[in-house]
Amino acid sequence: MASAVCIDIGSRSLKILRLENSSGKFKTTHFFPLELPPGSDYNKNPDLLTEPIKEIFKSHNLDRNNVVLSLPSQDCILREITVDFEQDEHIRKIIKYEAEKYLHSYPIEDVIIDYQKLSVTNGKSKLFVVAVPKKIIKQRLEILEKCDIDPLIIDLDASSLVNIVPFCAHLSQKKTVVLIDFGASSTRMVIASDGCIRHVRATRLGANVLEEISETSEEKISGEEQEKAEKENIDLDISNQLIVSLPAPDGINLGREVLIGSEETAQREKMQEVFDRLMREIRRTLLTLKVDSPIELLGITGGGSQLEGLPLYLRDKLRVETEIMSFSENIPYEGTSREEYVYSSAIALGGAVRALGKGTTGMDFRKEEFAYTNRFEIVKIPLSFLITIIFLVSLVLAYHVQNYRIKQEKYLKNLSNQAHEIYERSTGKVVKSSGSKAILKMRREMGLILDPDEELPEIPDGFERWRILFEAFQQARSRGYNIIIKTFTLDQRTCIIQGNLMQGQDAALDFIRQELSKLTKIVNAETININNQKSGDPRYPKLEREYTIEFSFKEKGEDEDE
Numbered sequence: 001m002a003s004a005v006c007i008d009i010g011s012r013s014l015k016i017l018r019l020e021n022s023s024g025k026f027k028t029t030h031f032f033p034l035e036l037p038p039g040s041d042y043n044k045n046p047d048l049l050t051e052p053i054k055e056i057f058k059s060h061n062l063d064r065n066n067v068v069l070s071l072p073s074q075d076c077i078l079r080e081i082t083v084d085f086e087q088d089e090h091i092r093k094i095i096k097y098e099a100e101k102y103l104h105s106y107p108i109e110d111v112i113i114d115y116q117k118l119s120v121t122n123g124k125s126k127l128f129v130v131a132v133p134k135k136i137i138k139q140r141l142e143i144l145e146k147c148d149i150d151p152l153i154i155d156l157d158a159s160s161l162v163n164i165v166p167f168c169a170h171l172s173q174k175k176t177v178v179l180i181d182f183g184a185s186s187t188r189m190v191i192a193s194d195g196c197i198r199h200v201r202a203t204r205l206g207a208n209v210l211e212e213i214s215e216t217s218e219e220k221i222s223g224e225e226q227e228k229a230e231k232e233n234i235d236l237d238i239s240n241q242l243i244v245s246l247p248a249p250d251g252i253n254l255g256r257e258v259l260i261g262s263e264e265t266a267q268r269e270k271m272q273e274v275f276d277r278l279m280r281e282i283r284r285t286l287l288t289l290k291v292d293s294p295i296e297l298l299g300i301t302g303g304g305s306q307l308e309g310l311p312l313y314l315r316d317k318l319r320v321e322t323e324i325m326s327f328s329e330n331i332p333y334e335g336t337s338r339e340e341y342v343y344s345s346a347i348a349l350g351g352a353v354r355a356l357g358k359g360t361t362g363m364d365f366r367k368e369e370f371a372y373t374n375r376f377e378i379v380k381i382p383l384s385f386l387i388t389i390i391f392l393v394s395l396v397l398a399y400h401v402q403n404y405r406i407k408q409e410k411y412l413k414n415l416s417n418q419a420h421e422i423y424e425r426s427t428g429k430v431v432k433s434s435g436s437k438a439i440l441k442m443r444r445e446m447g448l449i450l451d452p453d454e455e456l457p458e459i460p461d462g463f464e465r466w467r468i469l470f471e472a473f474q475q476a477r478s479r480g481y482n483i484i485i486k487t488f489t490l491d492q493r494t495c496i497i498q499g500n501l502m503q504g505q506d507a508a509l510d511f512i513r514q515e516l517s518k519l520t521k522i523v524n525a526e527t528i529n530i531n532n533q534k535s536g537d538p539r540y541p542k543l544e545r546e547y548t549i550e551f552s553f554k555e556k557g558e559d560e561d562e
Helices: 047-059 088-100 134-146 157-167 209-219 223-231 263-287 310-318 338-344 346-355 376-427 436-449 459-478 507-517
Strands: 002-009 013-022 025-035 067-071 077-083 111-121 124-133 153-156 176-182 187-193 196-203 242-244 258-260 297-301 322-324 483-490 494-501 522-531 545-553
Touching: 002 134, 002 157, 002 346, 013 047, 013 346, 025 047, 025 338, 025 346, 047 134, 067 134, 067 157, 067 346, 077 088, 077 196, 088 111, 088 124, 111 134, 111 196, 124 134, 124 196, 153 157, 153 346, 157 176, 157 187, 157 196, 157 346, 176 263, 187 263, 196 263, 263 310, 297 310, 310 322, 376 436, 459 483, 459 494, 459 507, 483 507, 507 545
Parallel strands: 002 067, 067 153, 176 297, 297 322
Antiparallel strands: 002 013, 013 025, 077 124, 111 124, 176 187, 187 196, 242 258, 483 494, 494 545, 522 545
C-alpha cells in the first residue's frame, strides 16, 4: 500500500495532506488546514511553519520519505515562448538560454527553469515556461530541513490542479476546462485540455479583498461625519448601515436617527465587488487566449469558492457551466475537517497524486544545486531486506550443495574401493590410479572376463517380466478380489511380492499362483507366509491380512516346458 504526503504553503495558510493508494483506490487519511496569523511573515519568522509541520508529522507518524512540496504560481515567473525544436532532449539543452530574454526581474543564474510543452507546429514547440527564484526554493527547503523533511519533488500548484481533473466526475468528461483556485490572497487560473496545461495565470486577487473593502469603507467616514454623528446621537459602530429618517409617532420624541438595513446588505455589496473584480481578471485572461476547442466547464476551488453565489454569478456572466471541483467522491476523506477538504484541498491533493505516480502533468524544480540526492533512502530498507533474504537463501543453498558434494565424493570413493577390490580378486592385478577413469578401465576389462551367458538380463527382458507379473494381479482384481501390493522386489533370478488382502479372500492368492504358474518363464510360485493377524495399517482398514509370494525365473538354457 503506497502513500504520499503533500505540503502546500500559501501566503496565509499551510495545508498538509496524506494520500493512500490501495489496489488503485485512493483515500485521504489525513488533512490539516492551518491558518497563519494575520500579518504574519514566515519569511522573517520560519518558526510559524516549522513548529506546526514538526508537530503534525510527529504526532500522526507521517512518512517523510515520499513528500512533495507545492509552490504557489504567484511567486513564480510564468511565460509562454516558442522554440525551434520538437525533441525534449534538444529543448532541455537550450530552454534556459531561450527563457533568459523573457526574464527581466531576475538574472538567469538566479532562477530554476522548467517547462511544459503546449503544442508542436511545423517543427516548432510552444512551451509554458516557469522560472522560480532560487531564494524561494532555498527558503522552502530550509524550513522543511528543520523539520527533518527532504521533499522528493517541488511542483507548481497549477500542475496539481490539473492532476485532480480525472477525479472530478464532470470535469473529467470535458475536453477543455478552466480551473480557478480562488484563495485568500491570490487566484490561479488554469486552462487545461486533455489532461495537459494550456495556459496559466496568477493574480494577487483573493478572498481577503473583502477585508480591504471593509477597511476602505470605514476610512470614508470623515472626522466631520464622526462629530456630526456624536452631536446627533447617531450610532456608527455598525458599518455600512442604511440610515433613514422616519416620522415620529404622536407624543414620542425620538432623540436619534433610526438605522434600518443590516450587515447582510453591506456584506452582499462587498461580495458583489469581489465577484466583479474576479470576473474582470477571468475575462482579461480569456480574451488573450487561443484554444483549439471551446471551454466546456469551469471548476472552482479554494477557500474563496465558499462565497455564496459565486458559481451562479460566474455561470451567468461567462455563460459557461460552473461548479465546485467535486473530487471527494472518488477520493474520500472521513476526517473532522471534511468541509474544508472539499473546498480547499485540491492543490495538496493533486501534489500527492503526482507523488504516487498517477498525475497527468507536473514539473520539478529540484534541479541544479537543489537536486534531490537521497532517493536511495526510499528503497534502502526494502533493498536491505531483499539483500538479506538473497544472502540467506544463497547460504542455505551453498550448505546443501556442499553436503551433496561431500556425499557424492564419499560415494565415489566407496565405489572406487569396491571396484578395486573386485578387480584385484578377479584378475590378481592392482590398479594404482583412482577416480572415474580407473573405474571405467576396470569395467571394460571385467566385461571381457565375464562369461556371456552370465550377463545380466537385457532391458527388454526386464520390462517383460514386470508386464507378466502385473497382468496376473490385474486379472485377480478384475475377479473382485481386494488385494494390494505394498512391496515389490525383482532381481535377475527371483521376485518377492508383499501386500495386504481382505479377510476370507485366500482364494485370491491361489488364483495369482495359478496364473503365475501358467507363465513359461516363472517357476516355483508359492505363498511362503500369510499373517492372520490384523495388519494394523490405518491406510487399509479393510485389508486386514498380510501375504508374501515368492517365485523364481527360468535361466537361459532351461527347458521352458518344464
